[in-house]
Structures are given as C-alpha cells and as structure tokens.
Amino acid sequence: MAKRRRRAQQHLGQESSRRRTSGSNTIPTDVYKPGFPMNLFSNIGLFAVIGSIAAVVMVAAAFLTTTGGNETADPLPTPTVTPTPDPNATPTPTPEVSPTxxxxxxxAPESVVDATKFKYEAVVKTSKGEFVIALDVDRAPETVNSFVFLAKQxxxxxxxxxxxxxxxxxQSGDPLGTGAGGPGYTMDDEPNEVSNKRGTISMAKRAGATEFGSQWFINLKDNPSLDYTNPGDKFYPFGQVTSGLDVVDAIGRAGSAQGTPTEQVTITDIEIREVAR
Incomplete structure (x- = not known):
C-alpha cells in the first residue's frame, strides 16, 4: 500500500509539474511562422502601406480620366456649319463709298468779265430760296471778276x-465751312466809297488784312462800322441784293449772337447772268 501511494503521489507530482510548466509565461521556442505570401497578410504595417498606395493610384486615375491630363478641362469645339450656297440667291451689292x-x-482767277459790254448779276440759289445780286463791275472790276470766275467754276x-x-x-464762300478755307489765291482790296448798307455784299477777310480770298458776306442791316470811313478794318461792297431780300432775312434767322448757325443753310448754285449794256 505504501508503494502504491508513493507512486500515485509521484505520478500526481509529475502531472502537476508538467501543468505548471505549460502554464508558465515562458515564450515557446518552436512557435509556428507562415511562409510567403501568407506572411504578408500577417504583417499589419505593410498591409496598411500597400492599401494607402492603392488608394492614391485610384484617385490619380480618376482625375486623369476627368481632365484628360490638362489642368483645366478644354471644352469641345463647336462644329461650324457651312451653309450650302443658293444658286438662285440674288447677290448683295457692295455699298459704294462716295469719295470726299x-x-x-x-x-489766280481767269479773266471772265467784260465791263465794257456787260453788267453782271448773280442768282444765288440756296436751301432757303434764291436771291439776286447786282454786281458792281464798274467800281470793283477785279473783285467782281474773281467772284464770277469762282461761280462759273x-x-x-x-x-x-x-x-x-x-x-x-x-457769311459764306468757305469750302471748308470753318472760316479758314479759300481758293488758293488772294486779291487786293479795291477801295471805294460805297457804304455797307442793308443788302450790300462785301468780301470777308482777316482782321487787319488788305486782301481777301473767296469768302463774302451780306449785311442784314446798315453797318457803318465796316465802312471805308472806319479808322480800323474797312470792307468795300461790290454788289447789292436787288430781289429776294426776304430770303436773305430768312437765312439770317438761322443765326446766333456768336455767329454759329442754328440751322444749316446751303448754296446749291450761283448762276451768273450777263446783261448787255
């Protein structure tokens, strides 16, 4: 009986010893390690890196697919539709540009008057009507000749x-309409003792000048300040309105105190009449 108990105790002691050993905190030396490629899945850090790289590649692929590789997407060009020519269509005429x-x-003026044979009248036709001027070829032959020459041209x-x-x-006679135009030549004054009364015509000129070009004026009233007796500038009449003074007055009503017209009045023609003496 004693031997059996000791063997039992020894048996129990061995069993107990094995259990204590297997239950200890000692790390076993024969731990199982999986081979390639299964060991990759057991490496958590490496798997996370691979996952991050895959996500970046997917985002880049999606971006390139959207933009076509450009920083900004280019819109598609709109197709140009070329119309089919209509053989029956009437061609549109090209507008003609009128040259200035x-x-x-x-x-210099050509000699166009003969004071020994004729007297001269000028029929001035305007957008307001017409009036007639008797030209004083006897007192101002050179002035009248210049005026008649330009009118005939x-x-x-x-x-x-x-x-x-x-x-x-x-005032008129300026082709530029600015007060600075002229015919290309000038004529000297022809002094006389005719007064600038209402309806008389005189040549215009610059202040202090003694020569004139193509500009002329008609007095709307008596203007003694322009006469030959004036110590300053003198203007010598070379004709008188004999009919159509109402048209002259109508033109005068299109003016202003400063001289700027409030309405455009145009000369359409000046007809020269020769009256035999």
Whole structure:
C-alpha cells in the first residue's frame, strides 16, 4: 500500500509539474511562422502601406480620366456649319463709298468779265430760296471778276453759310465751312466809297488784312462800322441784293449772337447772268 501511494503521489507530482510548466509565461521556442505570401497578410504595417498606395493610384486615375491630363478641362469645339450656297440667291451689292470731293484750288482767277459790254448779276440759289445780286463791275472790276470766275467754276456749290450773326451779317464762300478755307489765291482790296448798307455784299477777310480770298458776306442791316470811313478794318461792297431780300432775312434767322448757325443753310448754285449794256 505504501508503494502504491508513493507512486500515485509521484505520478500526481509529475502531472502537476508538467501543468505548471505549460502554464508558465515562458515564450515557446518552436512557435509556428507562415511562409510567403501568407506572411504578408500577417504583417499589419505593410498591409496598411500597400492599401494607402492603392488608394492614391485610384484617385490619380480618376482625375486623369476627368481632365484628360490638362489642368483645366478644354471644352469641345463647336462644329461650324457651312451653309450650302443658293444658286438662285440674288447677290448683295457692295455699298459704294462716295469719295470726299477735293477742294478746288487755283493760282489766280481767269479773266471772265467784260465791263465794257456787260453788267453782271448773280442768282444765288440756296436751301432757303434764291436771291439776286447786282454786281458792281464798274467800281470793283477785279473783285467782281474773281467772284464770277469762282461761280462759273461751281466753286460755291454745296457750300454752307458757315457764319450767321443775328441782325448783322450772313457769311459764306468757305469750302471748308470753318472760316479758314479759300481758293488758293488772294486779291487786293479795291477801295471805294460805297457804304455797307442793308443788302450790300462785301468780301470777308482777316482782321487787319488788305486782301481777301473767296469768302463774302451780306449785311442784314446798315453797318457803318465796316465802312471805308472806319479808322480800323474797312470792307468795300461790290454788289447789292436787288430781289429776294426776304430770303436773305430768312437765312439770317438761322443765326446766333456768336455767329454759329442754328440751322444749316446751303448754296446749291450761283448762276451768273450777263446783261448787255
């Protein structure tokens, strides 16, 4: 009995010893390690890195697919539709551009009057009507000759009354319409003792000048300040309105105190009439 108990105790002691050993905190030396590629799945850090790289590649692929590789997506060009020509269509005429007429210029007036045989009248036709001027070829032969020459050259046609001073004068003869135009030549004054009364015509000129070009004016009233007796500038009449003074007054009503017209009045033609003596 004693031997059996000791063997039992020894047996129990061995069993107990084995259990204590297997239950200890000692790390076993024969732990199982999986081979490639299964060991990759057991490496958590490496798996996380691979997952991050895959996500970046997927985002980049999606971006390139959207933009086509450009920073900004280019819109598709709109197709151009070329219309089929209609053989029956009437061609559209090309508008003609009217050239600006050149201002006529002369070196000197030709001799066109004969004071020994004729008297001369000028029929001035305007957008307001017409009036007639008896030209004084006896007192101002050179002035009248220049005026008649320009009229026969149609120099005054289309010219406006560029300066109209209310209750003073109406002025024309400038192809530029600015007060600075002229025919290309000048004429010397022909002094006389005719007064600038209502309806008389005189040549216009610059202040202090003793020569004139193509500009002229008609007095709307008596203007003694322009006469030969004036110590300053003198203007010598070379004609008188004999009919159509109401038209002259109508033109005068299109003026202003400063001389700027309130309405454009145009000369359409000046006809020269020769009256036998």
């Amino acid at each position: 007429p050149a201002v006529k210029q002369f070196t 149609d120099y005054f046609d289309g010219i406006t009354f560029h300066r109209i001073v209310s209750n003073f004068v109406i």
